[in-house]
Amino acid sequence: GAVVSQHPSWVICKSGTSVKIECRSLDFQATTMFWYRQFPKQSLMLMATSNEGSKATYEQGVEKDKFLINHASLTLSTLTVTSAHPEDSSFYICSARELGTGDWTNEKLFFGSGTQLSVL
């Protein structure tokens, strides 16, 4: 299947700093990428939908100024956690939908390997 590369796999930062997480589709073009957040022993919570060339759509309760999303190309979306605080510590996962996938039965998103963020 298609490969989505997410980097870094883990990051430790000081409170107040910003952290950027990259999500790349390696062998396909993705018009849409999704960013999820996952706390320990909980399910994936959708944070935002990132569309290439346009502003991201954020889910209710997710601060767009806190979690900056940029989807500048068909293969790269970035999530920047600005002024991170300990409560932002979590596992962040991206997924990508392949361009031109009109058959909804193939709506199986390709996921990155996740980024564990720890804010001290």
Add this chain to the structure above:
Amino acid sequence: GESVGLHLPTLSVQEGDNSIINCAYSNSASDYFIWYKQESGKGPQFIIDIRSNMDKRQGQRVTVLLNKTVKHLSLQIAATQPGDSAVYFCAENKGYSTLTFGKGTMLLVSP
């Protein structure tokens, strides 16, 4: 056995047993369902999917059953192996919208 509480529901099985993981979905209009496997510290991996016009679909060692009447989905794993130990999530989708994930079940396979 199965336990539900403040933690993830957990299903503990012996190697070689068949496992059944259940999921209740929320939207009666959902028309596409997927099971994902997530190992610790990794992203979800696609296992099997099913459309709403089907009630059963089989893959390699896995079977998904869909009961639309009671909005219930199950994943059956035959001859469970230690490598199957992970958290399993069901996800539902309506049309071409975003996926909604269920709460997850942890499967523990002991040798």
